Amino acid sequence: MTGLAPTLRLVLRRDRIQLIVWLLLYVAMAASAYSTAKTNYADQASLDSAARAASENPSLVAMFGPVYSSTVGAVGMIKMVVMMAAALGLLTGLLVIRHTRADEESGRREMLGASAIDRTAPPIAALVESVVLSLAIGVLSALVLIGMGADARGSLNFGALWAFTGIVFAAWALLCAQLTEGARAARGLFAVGLGAAYLLRAVGDVSVIRTDGTLPAEPGWESWLSPLGWAQQIRPFAEDRPWPILLLLALSAVFIAVALRLAAQRDLGAGLIPVGRGKARAGALLxxxxxxxxxxxxxxxxxxxxxxxxxxxxxxxxxxxxxxxxxxxxxxxxxxxxxxxxxxxxxxxxxxxxxxxxxxxxxxxxxxxxxxxxxxxxxxxxxxxxxxxxxxxxxxxxxxxxxxxxxxxxxxxxxxxxxxxxxxxxxxxxxxxxxxxxxxxxxxxxxxxxxxxxxxxxxxxxxxxxxxxxxxxxxxxxxxxxxxxxxxxxxxxxxxxxxxxxxxxxxxxxxxxxxxxxxxxxxxxx
Structure with missing residues (x-):
C-alpha cells in the first residue's frame, strides 16, 4: 500500500472531468428511462402488453434481456439493465487499462516506480477509481429513482446491478492488463471477454422465450456462465433478488487476487501471454x-x-x-x-x-x-x-x-x-x-x-x-x-x-x- 494515496490522487486528477461527465450521464439516463415509462404506460393493460411483446421477440430479448415483471420499473428500464450495465463495464475496464498497461507502454509507470511506491499501488489505484465510479453511479441512480417515486427496493437493486457489473469488469480488465504486453492487446482481450459474456447471456435468454403470453421464469444454462447473466438475475423492480451480487463479488475477488499476484511478480512491461515476432516479410506490406x-x-x-x-x-x-x-x-x-x-x-x-x-x-x-x-x-x-x-x-x-x-x-x-x-x-x-x-x-x-x-x-x-x-x-x-x-x-x-x-x-x-x-x-x- 506504500504510495497508494498519492497515486490515487494522480489517477483521479487525470480523469476528473470525464468521471463527472459519465456520472451525470448515467444518472440522467436512468431518470429519463423511468420518467418516460411513467408517462407512456398509464395503466396495467399497457404494461402487460409491453412486457409480453418485449419477452416474446427474440431480437429484443437478445439485445436487452427478458422482462420479468409487468411493473413500470421493469418495463421502463429494459434498455438500462443489461445493455447499459455492459456499457458501464466497458467504461470501467478501459479506465483500468489506461492507468495500468497503457501507462507502462508510455513510460509513465516506470517514472512512478522510481519513487517510493509499491509495485501494486498503480493497479490498485486504477481499480479503486473504477470501483468508486461504479458505486457512485449505482447509489446516485438509485436515489434519483426513489426520489421520482420508484419502488425503493427495486431502485436499490437496480443501482447495485449497475455498480457491481462495473466492478467485475474493472477486475477483469486489471487481469487483462497483467496478461498482455501492450495496451492494444489488453483492450482486445478485455473486449473478447465482455463480448463473450454478452453473447452467452443472449443465447441463454433467447433459448427460453415463451409464446404462451407468460413471462419467463429462469434463463438457459448459458446465461449462468456470464457475469452479465448473473447481474440480470438480480431482477430489479420484479423479484428483487440480491443474492447474485455475491457471485459478482466472488468473481471480482478472484480476478483481483490473480492480477495483483502477477503485478507483484512480473517484469515491468512484460506479460504472461507472449507477443509473436510477426511475419519475416512484414516490411514489404508496410x-x-x-x-x-x-x-x-x-x-x-x-x-x-x-x-x-x-x-x-x-x-x-x-x-x-x-x-x-x-x-x-x-x-x-x-x-x-x-x-x-x-x-x-x-x-x-x-x-x-x-x-x-x-x-x-x-x-x-x-x-x-x-x-x-x-x-x-x-x-x-x-x-x-x-x-x-x-x-x-x-x-x-x-x-x-x-x-x-x-x-x-x-x-x-x-x-x-x-x-x-x-x-x-x-x-x-x-x-x-x-x-x-x-x-x-x-x-x-x-x-x-x-x-x-x-x-x-x-x-x-x-x-x-x-x-x-x-x-x-x-x-x-x-x-x-x-x-x-x-x-x-x-x-x-x-x-x-x-x-x-x-x-x-x-x-x-x-x-x-x-x-x-x-x-x-x-x-x-x-
Whole structure:
C-alpha cells in the first residue's frame, strides 16, 4: 500500500472531468428511462402488453434481456439493465487499462516506480477509481429513482446491478492488463471477454422465450456462465433478488487476487501471454504510411463492422414487435426526441436507432484519431517521422482512416437492418455520417492543437449524448439543437441531402483539413 494515496490522487486528477461527465450521464439516463415509462404506460393493460411483446421477440430479448415483471420499473428500464450495465463495464475496464498497461507502454509507470511506491499501488489505484465510479453511479441512480417515486427496493437493486457489473469488469480488465504486453492487446482481450459474456447471456435468454403470453421464469444454462447473466438475475423492480451480487463479488475477488499476484511478480512491461515476432516479410506490406495506418486500425475496423452488422440484424428483427411494444403517443414523442420522425411508428423507431448508433460510430472515429495522439506522445511517431515522411501525410492518413472506418461500420449497420427488416435501409443509416464526421473533426482538431487534448472528443460526444435527455435535465431547447445529430435525417424515406446535411459535411471537411495542417505546424509532443 506504500504510495497508494498519492497515486490515487494522480489517477483521479487525470480523469476528473470525464468521471463527472459519465456520472451525470448515467444518472440522467436512468431518470429519463423511468420518467418516460411513467408517462407512456398509464395503466396495467399497457404494461402487460409491453412486457409480453418485449419477452416474446427474440431480437429484443437478445439485445436487452427478458422482462420479468409487468411493473413500470421493469418495463421502463429494459434498455438500462443489461445493455447499459455492459456499457458501464466497458467504461470501467478501459479506465483500468489506461492507468495500468497503457501507462507502462508510455513510460509513465516506470517514472512512478522510481519513487517510493509499491509495485501494486498503480493497479490498485486504477481499480479503486473504477470501483468508486461504479458505486457512485449505482447509489446516485438509485436515489434519483426513489426520489421520482420508484419502488425503493427495486431502485436499490437496480443501482447495485449497475455498480457491481462495473466492478467485475474493472477486475477483469486489471487481469487483462497483467496478461498482455501492450495496451492494444489488453483492450482486445478485455473486449473478447465482455463480448463473450454478452453473447452467452443472449443465447441463454433467447433459448427460453415463451409464446404462451407468460413471462419467463429462469434463463438457459448459458446465461449462468456470464457475469452479465448473473447481474440480470438480480431482477430489479420484479423479484428483487440480491443474492447474485455475491457471485459478482466472488468473481471480482478472484480476478483481483490473480492480477495483483502477477503485478507483484512480473517484469515491468512484460506479460504472461507472449507477443509473436510477426511475419519475416512484414516490411514489404508496410512500405507506405497509409499501409502502416491501415495495419494499426484494421482490427478496430473489422471488429466494429462485424459488431454493427450484428446490431443491425437485431434492430431489423425488432420490427415485428415495435407496434405492440411502443404503440402510444408518449413513446412516439420520446423516440422523436432521440432523432426519429416519420408517419409510422416503425420509421420513427429506425430513425431513433440510427441516430443513437451514429453516436456510437462517432466513438470509433474519435478512437482512430486519438491513436495518432498516442503514437505521438509515446514517441513512436518520432521514429516514423525521422524517415522521409511528411507530418501532413502521416496525420492525414489517420484522419482518412477515421472517415473510411466510420463509413464502413455504418454501411454494415444498414446492411444488417435491411436484411432482417425486409426493406432497403442502408441510406437512412448512412445519413448520420455527416454528424459523425463533425465530432471526429472536433477530436482531430483538438489533437492537432495538442496531443494531450485527446479527451476533448470524448467530452463533446458525451455532451451530445446528454442532449437526448435535455428535457429531463430541464435544459433550454437550444441545448438539444447544438448536437449535430439533431440536424441529420435518419428516418426512412426522408431526404438525406438537405441544407443542414451539406453544411455539416462542409464543417467536417474544413475541420479535418484544418486539423491536418495545424498538426504539421507545431512541435511534436514530448
Amino acid at each position: 512500405g507506405t504510411v497509409e499501409a502502416l495506418t491501415w495495419r494499426l486500425h484494421r482490427g478496430q475496423v473489422i471488429g466494429w463492422s462485424v459488431g454493427f452488422l450484428a446490431v443491425g440484424l437485431a434492430f431489423g428483427g425488432m420490427g415485428s414487435a415495435i407496434d405492440s411494444l411502443v404503440g402510444n403517443s408518449g413513446t412516439r414523442e420520446m423516440l422523436e426526441r432521440l432523432g426519429g420522425s416519420g408517419s409510422s411508428m416503425l420509421d420513427i423507431f429506425f430513425g431513433a436507432e440510427f441516430s443513437i448508433m451514429g453516436m456510437a460510430t462517432a466513438a470509433l472515429g474519435i478512437s482512430i484519431v486519438n491513436t495518432a495522439c498516442s503514437e505521438e506522445t509515446s514517441g513512436r511517431a518520432e521514429y516514423l517521422l525521422s524517415a522521409p515522411v511528411r507530418r501532413l501525410r502521416w496525420y492525414a492518413s489517420h484522419l482518412t482512416a477515421a472517415v473510411i472506418a466510420t463509413s464502413v461500420a455504418t454501411f454494415a449497420l444498414g446492411v444488417g437492418v435491411s436484411l432482417t427488416a425486409g426493406r432497403q435501409l442502408i441510406l437512412p443509416a448512412l445519413a448520420a455520417l455527416p454528424a459523425v464526421w463533425v465530432i471526429t473533426a472536433i477530436a482531430a482538431l483538438a489533437g492537432a492543437i495538442s496531443a494531450h487534448w485527446s479527451s476533448v472528443g470524448w467530452v463533446v460526444l458525451a455532451l451530445c449524448v446528454m442532449t437526448m435527455v435535455a428535457d429531463v435535465l430541464k435544459l433550454p431547447d437550444w441545448v438539444a439543437k447544438v448536437s449535430p445529430f439533431k440536424h441529420v435525417a435518419t428516418q426512412p424515406g426522408a431526404t438525406v441531402l438537405t441544407g443542414a446535411t451539406l453544411a455539416l459535411v462542409v464543417i467536417a471537411a474544413a475541420g479535418l483539413i484544418a486539423a491536418a495542417f495545424s498538426e504539421s505546424r507545431r512541435d511534436l509532443a514530448s
